[in-house]
Amino acid sequence: MFSDSTSAPQTARKSAQQTIREGITDGELAALSRSPEAKVRAAVAAHPGTPLMTLLKLAEDASADVRMGLARNPRPGIPVELREDLAKDKNVDVVYALIDNPAVPEALISKLGRQIHKEYAKAARARSAAVKAGTWAPQVGPAPVAPAPAQDVTVPAFPTVAPASTAVRAIANPLDPNRGERADALDILLGGK
Secondary structure, three states, X not given: OOOOOOXXXXXXXXXXXXXXXXXXXXXXXXXXXXXOOHHHHHHHHHOOOOOHHHHHHHOOOOOHXXXXXXXXXXXXXXXXXXXXXXXXXXXXXXXXXXXOOOOOOHHHHHHHHOOOOOOOHHHHHHHHHHHHHOOOOOOOOOOOOOOOOOOOOOOOOOOOOOOHHHHHHHHHOOOOOOHHHHOOHHHHHHOOO
């Protein structure tokens, strides 16, 4: 459904963010956080309404996109310890996303700016200087989420292991009356039939 190719990361991210409509419940966000698609998990991690326990689980995700989504999360109540862990991430894009987040405390940004031989230190120092001068604004924030029309949505739990024949049969025969039972949460939220 979403592509991890380099030609469409912005499109996939925007589609995933549009999936998370205004008024989505904590349970729906928790279910989407278990999606097999990294872009969906990244959108959940960046959503300011995602429950803290879900964010803590997403902080350990293997995908750098998910950790970048968490670093972009504008929620002010995220524990400083979690943001400090993100600041130590091996992927520098996660650290850059953290530096560009206005919700990250200036003390952490100053600490990042004091790192020697780190490529992101210059960006952290630039943000600190711009904040002091009153000219700092984030580079690019997450795309605004357009409210979806109200609908009754139930989010099924994601199976831990799906037999390949079931997935193939569900794709091969869209008129299968049991296909709805095997649809993932993303299909339901996107209105797939």
